[in-house]
Amino acid sequence: MRNILSMSVLVAALVAGSVSAQMHGHGHMHGADGTGHDMANMPGLQGANATPKESAELAVMFRRFQTMSRDVENLPNGIRTVTRSSDPEVMDALVSHVVGMIDRVGQKDDPKIFIQSPTLDIFFARGDRIQSEIDVTDEGVIVTQTSEDPELVAAMQEHAAEVTAMVEEGMHAVHMMMMRRAGN
Secondary structure, three states, rough: OOHHHHHHHHHHHHHHHHHHHHHHHHOOOEEOOOOOOOOOOOOOHEEEOOOOOHHHHHOOOOOOHEEEEEEEEEOOEEEEEEEEEEOHHHHHHHHHHHHHHHHHHHOOOOOOEOOOHHHHHHHHHHHHHOEEEEEEEOOEEEEEEEEEHHHHHHHHHHHHHHHHHHHHOOOHHHHHHHHHHOOO
């Protein structure tokens, strides 16, 4: 669960930075009133309960999401993900993020990242019902998360898909998810 949560938060943060950068160039801001997303500083990757290190890791992953790839297997009672990066700095940030977020889920300690998906709410509410295994191998960061709670299993699988979208599309995926939730 920590890996999924971490990866989800990481992917969400990466997607947010990458999409804005792709759509609007480096360092530009956009929004309906000319303000909005600051792609240079990525304030959406910060959180009410997140550390500067956690936000910085997300920024590294979102800025260099193109170096990442991911495989997801939905299990009857959870997920198994393998996430990797060809960039050693991104890989280090990824491992730290996954381990840290899975630990937070186990402690029910929501970082409240500004752009984080509402899919994660159930993880922080019921983190004690998730069994997580993290392995770091030459293949990548392998996370297996399972639960006997069908709502958690559904949320894990949905979140895994969200993270995969962020790995594939960067911040653009985050923006698309936010627009869908807003009914746009």
